[in-house]
Amino acid sequence: MVSASVKEKVIRLMEKISENLRLIDETTVNRMIKAILRTTGDRRIFVVGAGRSGLVGRAFAMRLMHIGLNVYVVGETITPPIKTGDLLIAISGSGETRYTTTIAQEAKKLGAYVVAITSYPESMLGSTADLKVIIPGRVLDSATRDYEARQISGEHEPLTPLGTLFELSSMIFLDALISELAYRLGKSEEDMASRHASL
Amino acid sequence: MVSASVKEKVIRLMEKISENLRLIDETTVNRMIKAILRTTGDRRIFVVGAGRSGLVGRAFAMRLMHIGLNVYVVGETITPPIKTGDLLIAISGSGETRYTTTIAQEAKKLGAYVVAITSYPESMLGSTADLKVIIPGRVLDSATRDYEARQISGEHEPLTPLGTLFELSSMIFLDALISELAYRLGKSEEDMASRHASL
Amino acid sequence: MVSASVKEKVIRLMEKISENLRLIDETTVNRMIKAILRTTGDRRIFVVGAGRSGLVGRAFAMRLMHIGLNVYVVGETITPPIKTGDLLIAISGSGETRYTTTIAQEAKKLGAYVVAITSYPESMLGSTADLKVIIPGRVLDSATRDYEARQISGEHEPLTPLGTLFELSSMIFLDALISELAYRLGKSEEDMASRHASL
Amino acid sequence: MVSASVKEKVIRLMEKISENLRLIDETTVNRMIKAILRTTGDRRIFVVGAGRSGLVGRAFAMRLMHIGLNVYVVGETITPPIKTGDLLIAISGSGETRYTTTIAQEAKKLGAYVVAITSYPESMLGSTADLKVIIPGRVLDSATRDYEARQISGEHEPLTPLGTLFELSSMIFLDALISELAYRLGKSEEDMASRHASL
Numbered sequence A, B, C, D: 001m002v003s004a005s006v007k008e009k010v011i012r013l014m015e016k017i018s019e020n021l022r023l024i025d026e027t028t029v030n031r032m033i034k035a036i037l038r039t040t041g042d043r044r045i046f047v048v049g050a051g052r053s054g055l056v057g058r059a060f061a062m063r064l065m066h067i068g069l070n071v072y073v074v075g076e077t078i079t080p081p082i083k084t085g086d087l088l089i090a091i092s093g094s095g096e097t098r099y100t101t102t103i104a105q106e107a108k109k110l111g112a113y114v115v116a117i118t119s120y121p122e123s124m125l126g127s128t129a130d131l132k133v134i135i136p137g138r139v140l141d142s143a144t145r146d147y148e149a150r151q152i153s154g155e156h157e158p159l160t161p162l163g164t165l166f167e168l169s170s171m172i173f174l175d176a177l178i179s180e181l182a183y184r185l186g187k188s189e190e191d192m193a194s195r196h197a198s199l
Helices: A006-021 A026-037 A050-065 A098-109 A125-127 A162-183 A189-194 B007-019 B028-035 B051-066 B098-109 B124-127 B164-184 B191-192 C006-021 C026-037 C051-066 C099-108 C124-128 C165-185 C189-196 D006-021 D026-037 D050-064 D098-109 D124-128 D164-184 D190-193
Strands: A045-049 A071-073 A087-091 A112-120 A133-134 B044-048 B072-073 B087-091 B113-118 B130-132 C045-049 C071-073 C087-091 C115-118 C132-135 D043-048 D071-073 D087-091 D115-117 D131-135
Touching: A006 A162, A006 B007, A006 B028, A006 B164, A026 A112, A026 A133, A026 A162, A026 B007, A045 A050, A045 A098, A045 A189, A050 A071, A050 A087, A050 A162, A050 A189, A050 B051, A087 A098, A098 A112, A098 A125, A098 C099, A098 C132, A133 D071, A162 B007, A162 B164, A189 C006, B007 B164, B028 B113, B028 B130, B028 B164, B028 D043, B044 B051, B044 B098, B051 B072, B051 B124, B051 B164, B051 B191, B072 B164, B087 C099, B098 B113, B098 B124, B098 D098, B113 B124, C006 C165, C006 D006, C006 D026, C006 D164, C026 C115, C026 C132, C026 C165, C045 C051, C045 C099, C051 C071, C051 C165, C051 D050, C087 C099, C099 C115, C099 C124, C115 C124, C165 D006, C165 D164, D006 D164, D026 D115, D026 D131, D026 D164, D043 D050, D050 D071, D050 D087, D050 D164, D050 D190, D087 D098, D098 D115, D115 D124
Parallel strands: A045 A071, A045 A087, A087 A112, A112 A133, B044 B072, B044 B087, B087 B113, B113 B130, C045 C071, C045 C087, C087 C115, C115 C132, D043 D071, D043 D087, D087 D115, D115 D131
Antiparallel strands: none
């Protein structure tokens, strides 16, 4: 097989992400926005994810802080206990990542509202969540529109190995969401810059 | 101003990223690939970045590990000292982030080869680096093709506030690079899955 | 109640820690040293813990790296999968911390040798481990020499609230262990300084 | 040289730490307590340190959160910008750690009150700070009571290599301080347990 140049790979990646994000359900997204905007006063947002999904979650949490929301990353030093009325946003492509699903189940028991960002509505995480934002991972079967990913086969050049497609799609989706939230909260870029870490 | 829906924002974000990544210089990218492929035996790769650029760097480092390379993230617990012959990949949109530029300067003094991923070739980081991969941030002036970003103006709805465009573009570029590196190293997705953290 | 000065508190803390560490079983410690010294060649050490126990674990991991051992912290970016023959050192005072016990069980299933550092040999973590280094937490019942901690009562000024006694005792014990390991491996302070992170 | 057993090493470590902590200046500690108790309302505490000093700082920050104070760790995801009236607690044995001193200088410029925990009052960090809590590292010259550490010599078995003595002493001192702060704020262990992270 001839290697496509990095630029061609970028183009193919972008096509896959675009195709992927076209499938996001707007109604669900609006419910997620409402859940986030409800976190005022005493209510807080918690974000959790493992591996690269955890990094995507932290990038999202940083922006939620920049637009003035009360947000914590599960596992960081000063994260308080979650309680009734709080919101947990849990990110896992497979929806089966042990760490993330365990946290989601605990949060649910403690009375939090759980939003899952996952490729699989029927997964352990999907089953636990109050709201499921489905972001497909890998190549979809275009006939069945099934969210099941192809099994790891090794037959293909790995353009989006492992969770790559889910992670990139989630990161872009969550940044679009930040833009929408900033708009709804009336936050300008100056507002965000003024909350950017200075140290 | 009427708020575009999140889906429309995704589309506009994707357009901006695409336009942005079209400007990447292939020759420079090939030199970066060579620098990475030289890190065999005793040579190691170090990745550094602050804030969301640091998260992008860690997502990249994780995949470098998955394709079998010796990589460390500056600031993590078991990161060894850098030395002559090692490679530092430093990520900063502005190229002026104090933490990142200080690390890059130290690494250079200690004999490492420094690759900068930045929007500004003339920045402190750009000036320090042996190789500069330029990934524009924000909107370019299409007349001058100048990498200077618009100043924060607050006039615009913040679709890509602060470093967002640089960060998303870098993340996608680096994942395309991983795909190319996997191809060159003959690594299949199974190889990568077998090195995926199991705990 | 009159507040003792910080210096008096330091003295009382030191007495509690000393009393606590006197109970450590040397034979078990020697078996732990042997388990660590077996990790040569392909074998690696993994360290895990949550909250302050996790910080103690990371402080220990940093020194293991300084004396030249192959060590990783569970959850950091470039941590590889654990496999048969590897060693997991899991730290949890209660031995019931969900994150830590889950990791220990997974590691055991994957063929690793698990050393628990805990106050409770009969805990979930204690039951999972191949070797249990018992470091008591809180005040022991001196009549029964029972490792059961006093329940949180609020009657006492909290000199060693929550896991404090376990955490401080573990940190000191593990630094004494590092000194012994350095001696056995013939590592001088210069050797350790030469492996100290330079960035 | 014959190796002392780990237990003997623990005893010698404890003696060194005790001797070390006896030198802490109470007046300075009381000023530090006052600076911390002033952080109410809008004022926040920031903690910074690199390597093992950073881990000690995070262990301290976690307890500050448990007793109800507003605290952030520099470099974590949701840490806001520091501003006039905030407090920075910076930990560095040598007082010359680039990362920590740079942060302390920035914080000072931005109007924060800086408390240094260091072995060296004349160090870069000591010179920057508004208040210096001196915790000696390594062996003191008992004739001169000089805080200068012995140079790394390799002649001695490394019982407290590198920053070990400073780090252990700081960790114990800061936990004694927490106990005093809990007393002054009227916080019981139940209060602290109720703020312990639940996820």
